[in-house]
Amino acid sequence: DQQVKQNSPSLSVQEGRISILNCDYTNSMFDYFLWYKKYPAEGPTFLISISSIKDKNEDGRFTVFLNKSAKHLSLHIVPSQPGDSAVYFCAAGRGAGGTSYGKLTFGQGTILTVHP
Amino acid sequence: EAGVTQSPTHLIKTRGQQVTLRCSPISGHTSVYWYQQALGLGLQFLLWYDEGEERNRGNFPPRFSGRQFPNYSSELNVNALELEDSALYLCASSYPRAFFGQGTRLTVV
Numbered sequence: 439d440q441q442v443k444q445n446s447p448s449l450s451v452q453e454g455r456i457s458i459l460n461c462d463y464t465n466s467m468f469d470y471f472l473w474y475k476k477y478p479a480e481g482p483t484f485l486i487s488i489s490s491i492k493d494k495n496e497d498g499r500f501t502v503f504l505n506k507s508a509k510h511l512s513l514h515i516v517p518s519q520p521g522d523s524a525v526y527f528c529a530a531g532r533g534a535g536g537t538s539y540g541k542l543t544f545g546q547g548t549i550l551t552v553h554p
Numbered sequence: 555e556a557g558v559t560q561s562p563t564h565l566i567k568t569r570g571q572q573v574t575l576r577c578s579p580i581s582g583h584t585s586v587y588w589y590q591q592a593l594g595l596g597l598q599f600l601l602w603y604d605e606g607e608e609r610n611r612g613n614f615p616p617r618f619s620g621r622q623f624p625n626y627s628s629e630l631n632v633n634a635l636e637l638e639d640s641a642l643y644l645c646a647s648s649y650p651r652a653f654f655g656q657g658t659r660l661t662v663v
Contacts, residue, residue: 474654540602
């Protein structure tokens with residue numbers, strides 16, 4: 439049972455354009471969502487997060503949108519740069535209480551390639 | 555300030571052997587979270603240790619175990635290694651915003 443899904447294994451974008459990465463989840467008890475970026479042979483690096491009480495969070499070129507009714511979140515990168523080329527993972531977690539506390543559930547990842 | 559550190563970076567083991575991976579969390583952090591990333595898959599939660607106690611466990615067999623020491627560093631032990639245990643093992647501190655180490659690449663042959 440995959441509770442967090444990234445249905446696009448890869449995305450190719452031209453430098454300067456917008457990159458949109460998507461993520462769907464099934465567990466309505468998740469109340470915190472995160473995006474991570476990962477280069478080969480390195481650990482994931484935190485990019486941006488959003489709590490379930492918000493629908494948008496911005497940090498520089500990165501914006502995360504959360505649609506709770508659709509159980510969908512997306513990461514927008516504007517403008518995209520070649521250095522953004524990496525694997526992007528979305529993750530979800532729950533607050534205190536319950537058996538899922540302390541556990542992040544990750545999607546399978548989307549490989550983003552930004553062409554110069 | 556040092557981030558999360560893991561050792562070793564790479565490891566090759568034979569099927570049936572046992573392996574120990576090590577992790578030190580960020581200074582001041584008391585929790586350690588272990589994840590497995592098998593080839594082509596997302597990260598799978600393994601274990602969470604806090605203040606020396608196991609707090610939560612993912613859907614992995616009992617041959618995956620660990621412990622946390624008084625200085626908050628942690629070990630992940632995998633017994634009776636199987637080929638499908640070949641993966642990148644990642645350690646993190648803090649939740650929900652997890653800070654990850656660089657990982658240990660385990661290859662089982």
